[in-house]
Structures are given as structure tokens and as C-alpha cells.
Amino acid sequence: MDRISRIFSGGRVPHSFLITGEEGAEKEAFALRLARALICEGEHPPCGVCAACRKAEHPDLIHALQPAVMDAAKNKIGVVRDMIADTHILPNDGHRKVYVVQDASRLTVDQQNVLLATIEEPPKHVCFIFTVNHASDLLPTVVSRCTQIKLSGHGVDLACIDQARSILLPLSKRDELGVLSACMALEKCDRAELRDILESCRTLLRDGALRTLPPLISGEPAPVFTYAEFVSCCDAIDRAADGIIRNLGVAIILGGLCARLTCAISAEEEQ
Numbered sequence: 001m002d003r004i005s006r007i008f009s010g011g012r013v014p015h016s017f018l019i020t021g022e023e024g025a026e027k028e029a030f031a032l033r034l035a036r037a038l039i040c041e042g043e044h045p046p047c048g049v050c051a052a053c054r055k056a057e058h059p060d061l062i063h064a065l066q067p068a069v070m071d072a073a074k075n076k077i078g079v080v081r082d083m084i085a086d087t088h089i090l091p092n093d094g095h096r097k098v099y100v101v102q103d104a105s106r107l108t109v110d111q112q113n114v115l116l117a118t119i120e121e122p123p124k125h126v127c128f129i130f131t132v133n134h135a136s137d138l139l140p141t142v143v144s145r146c147t148q149i150k151l152s153g154h155g156v157d158l159a160c161i162d163q164a165r166s167i168l169l170p171l172s173k174r175d176e177l178g179v180l181s182a183c184m185a186l187e188k189c190d191r192a193e194l195r196d197i198l199e200s201c202r203t204l205l206r207d208g209a210l211r212t213l214p215p216l217i218s219g220e221p222a223p224v225f226t227y228a229e230f231v232s233c234c235d236a237i238d239r240a241a242d243g244i245i246r247n248l249g250v251a252i253i254l255g256g257l258c259a260r261l262t263c264a265i266s267a268e269e270e271q
């Protein structure tokens with residue numbers, strides 16, 4: 001179970017999150033995925049297939065207090081108060097509004113103090129996600145009101161993501177031989193490593209899926225995967241993960257994964 005699934009498996013979902021981690025820990029990507037999960041309407045958020053997940057830009061996912069806006073504002077406290085006023089307006093589409101504040105260490109002490117009461121008890125439909133390198137970059141009073149998620153910037157997690165990318169990149173280019181060689185390169189992994197790599201594959205695929213569906217505005221980049229391809233690729237990964245649970249050999253699992261992934265992308269071409 002990945003970190004986001006764990007957040008949703010515990011029943012009550014926290015309303016303010018603080019994502020911490022060194023540069024390179026992919027805090028921004030994680031914050032965005034968490035935000036997507038919070039507005040997802042599916043059973044396993046972010047499901048990648050519900051109406052909310054299929055929107056390239058969701059009106060209830062708000063990139064708040066961005067540097068350009070903060071720098072341009074004459075009244076620096078006013079910008080924060082405007083955001084707080086906005087939280088009292090009901091969501092446009094779904095059940096939640098999520099405010100993502102990247103690199104919250106930019107906020108002054110006064111700005112953080114203005115936020116305190118709202119972070120502690122926001123309107124029921126509101127969640128905040130802040131990212132900083134270190135929790136000590138914010139007032140302790142802010143930190144104590146948030147659920148902190150520490151991301152490690154190095155080690156196994158990133159290695160897994162790299163290996164997952166090595167499969168998904170050729171997959172996105174319809175390069176069957178590339179997929180085959182990426183799968184073969186994983187044959188020396190043990191089951192635990194392969195499980196983590198598959199989990200990263202699923203996460204990256206789901207993140208990519210948010211950009212895969214027909215663009216809302218014509219002129220946006222073409223989708224990476226079609227909907228049918230996305231579903232087939234997810235199925236291929238799920239079956240491989242199932243193979244680990246059933247104690248199949250790594251080579252057999254990878255063989256099946258490779259066959260299903262290449263089938264998923266070539267089936268689409270024939271249509």
C-alpha cells in the first residue's frame with residue numbers, strides 16, 4: 001500500500017498536510033498527486049479514471065499563494081486573507097477544494113500567523129497541502145496543525161522510480177523492444193524490489209494518465225496513452241503484482257508483464 005492509499009485507509013482524512021523533504025524528494029509531484037487524490041471521486045484515489053481525475057485542470061485544485069502573485073501584491077497579508085475568504089466558497093465541482101502552497105517557507109511570519117486559525121479548522125470542504133524542505137522552515141504553530149509527511153530524497157524510492165520510468169518511457173513511445181529490454185533488465189531484482197518497482201510504475205502511470213485523456217482545450221499536447229491503453233497497462237501491472245503475492249518466479253512475472261504491456265500498446269495501433 002503506498003503512502004497516499006494509507007492516508008485514505010485510516011477513515012478520517014486530515015485537512016492540512018505538510019510535505020517535507022530535501023531537494024529532489026519530488027515533494028511537488030507528491031503534493032499534486034495527494035491533491036488529485038483528495039478531489040478524486042473514485043474508490044481508490046487517485047483512481048485516474050473518474051470524472052475528477054480525467055480533468056487536466058480541476059477548478060477545485062488551487063495553486064495558492066504562488067510566488068508571482070505574492071511578489072506582485074501590494075498588500076502581502078491581503079493575499080493570504082483573500083485565499084482564506086475563498087475557502088468559504090463551496091467547491092465548483094466535487095466534494096473538496098484543495099489549496100496547494102508550494103515552498104511555504106516563502107511565507108512571512110505575519111502571513112503564517114494569519115493562516116493559523118484556518119489551517120487548524122478550515123471549512124469542512126477544504127484541505128491544505130504545504131511543501132517545505134524542512135519543517136523548521138515554518139512556525140512551530142503551523143507545523144503542529146498539519147499532518148506531516150516526510151519524503152526521502154534518496155535511496156530505494158528514487159531508484160524504483162528510475163526503474164519504473166525505464167519501462168514506461170519506451171511504453172509511451174510504443175517501443176516494444178524497449179519495453180522488453182527494460183523488463184529483462186529487472187530479472188536480477190528480488191521479489192521485494194520488483195514489488196516496489198511495480199508500485200512506482202502504477203503511480204507514474206496514474207500520474208501520466210491525468211495527462212492522457214483528450215485535452216479540454218484544443219491545441220494542448222496529444223495524449224500519451226489512450227484510455228484503453230491506460231486500463232490495459234494498469235491491468236498488466238496489477239497482474240504482475242499479483243504474481244509476487246502468489247510467489248511466482250521473477251522471470252515468469254516479468255515475462256507476463258512484458259507480454260501484456262506490449263499487447264496493450266500494439267492492440268491500440270490496430271484499431
Ligand SMILES: [Zn+2]
Binds near residue numbers: 045047048
Ligand atoms: Zn479519480
